[in-house]
Amino acid sequence: MKVLLSINPEHVENIFSGLKTYEFRRKVFARKDVKTVVVYCTMPIGKIVGEFDIDCIIEDKPSDLWKETEGGSGITKKFFDSYFEGREVAYALKIGEVRAYDTHVNPSDVLDNFTPPQSYMYMDRERFKGTNSRQLELVW
Template sequence: MSDADILISLAPRHAKNIFSGLKKVELRRKAMHITSGTKAWIYVTLPVGAIVGHVEINAIHALSPPVLWRRFGSVSGLSKSEFFSYFDGVLKGTALELGKTTELSNRLSLKELRLISEKFQPPQFFCRLHEDSLILKAANANSKNNSLKPR
């Protein structure tokens, strides 16, 4: 496991629910091999197409979908049918318990990300952002140089 920050891609609806506090877990069909305390930068898919902020991962739970639903269904941002449709065919899913969120006032657009790193592609699952990553440096600089909306 690495202590690197990570970048995850989310649909606009899910990102909005995280930053509003309605969604308190991020669900994944596969294990992510990260540790508690990892900072997850959030790239929102098109039509937004930008890194919009970050969230701290407080805990990682790898459990069967029925147990995940019992523990986290009410804070998943999904209906029961959406939840079980997402986990269809999976014996063990992952719930990332989310902590403090910080929304950037000036987002890093896909165009800007590709100027920073020519081959940038939003991750399908997630990617690690090691300290020498140009994307991470730009995101951190954006965090420090712009007013933030912490939650």
């Protein structure tokens, strides 16, 4: 199973360059069969640009999570603390194999009624338009 995550351009660049090896989240997927993240790069890009496999998901108190992941965080401690402010639990997706798409995909071309998810979106077959099979192969 794949999920689509909205990620800011700066973080997308750091993920695909290998600088950022953890993607932080306030909540994670209810489904346990999620293995791959499809990366939607937020505006001004506004495209699906690639994907990465999830090596594992780490769940911990924010302070302990930072100690474990800071070397691959790709963000400052200040940003991390602000993102998890008031939270007792924090999550980090350990990024496995990364695959940038040669051709970026306009999500509205392949997904019905696309709006960028605030948290995540399961990539279920029912969501796909099925009109552009070449682009569909990339994200499915």
